[in-house]
Amino acid sequence: MAAAPSNALPAGVTAAMVSAGDSLFNAPRSCNGCHGKGGVDGRNGPNLTTGKYEHVDGSYASIVHVITVGIPKDSIKHAEHRFPMRPQGGHDYSDEQIANLAAYVWTLGHHG
Ligand code: HEC
Structure with missing residues (x-):
């Protein structure tokens, strides 16, 4: 069964990257x-x-x-999130680890 095109991994992203990102x-x-x-x-x-x-727009x-850049406190949208996301x-x-993390996070929101 082929996944819907929107759920295929983005260009340059491999299953090994997703797995490494999961671990991180x-x-x-x-x-x-x-x-x-x-x-x-x-x-x-x-x-x-x-x-x-x-x-984000959901793209990889x-x-x-x-x-990479994180989310400063004044950009947080929901007050229950009290701590800013620091860069990385x-x-x-x-860069490789960030690519792997992003690959994993991308799969979380794009279900096959
Ligand atoms: C200190 C807490 C904290 C840590 C650690 C953290 N984040 Fe976040 N993250 C946040 C907050 C806060 C937001 C924005 C929430 C809001 O606006 O209410 C966010 C937002 C995001 C978003 C954007 C979601 C959207 O709706 O667009 C992504 C993607 C994300 N984080 C991934 C990660 C990844 C990957 C890591 C690990 C490298 C990480 N975060 C570590 C607190 C954190």
Whole structure:
């Protein structure tokens, strides 16, 4: 069964990248600390599995960008999210790791 075109991985993204991004996102003290395991039920960050976005347009490039620059406090849209997202989620990720994280996050919101 072929996935709908909109759910095919973006150009340049591989399943290995998604898997590596999963490990990074769900590692202790990483993105999941705010967004929750698997991007669900986070206390300080939005659910990333709804397919609806407020800071990005849902494209892979836009997700790479927001992970790189973060979200300053004055750009937070929902007051229950009390802590800003620091650039790279507060880590010193390589470009490759950011690409992997974005690949994983992209799949969370684009279900096959
Ligand atoms: C300190 C908490 C925190 C951490 C850690 C964090 N985020 Fe966030 N993230 C946020 C907040 C807050 C927002 C914006 C929520 C709002 O506007 O209400 C956000 C937004 C986002 C968005 C945009 C969602 C949209 O609706 O457009 C993405 C994508 C994202 N984060 C991915 C990540 C990734 C990947 C990591 C790990 C590298 C990460 N975040 C780490 C708090 C965090």
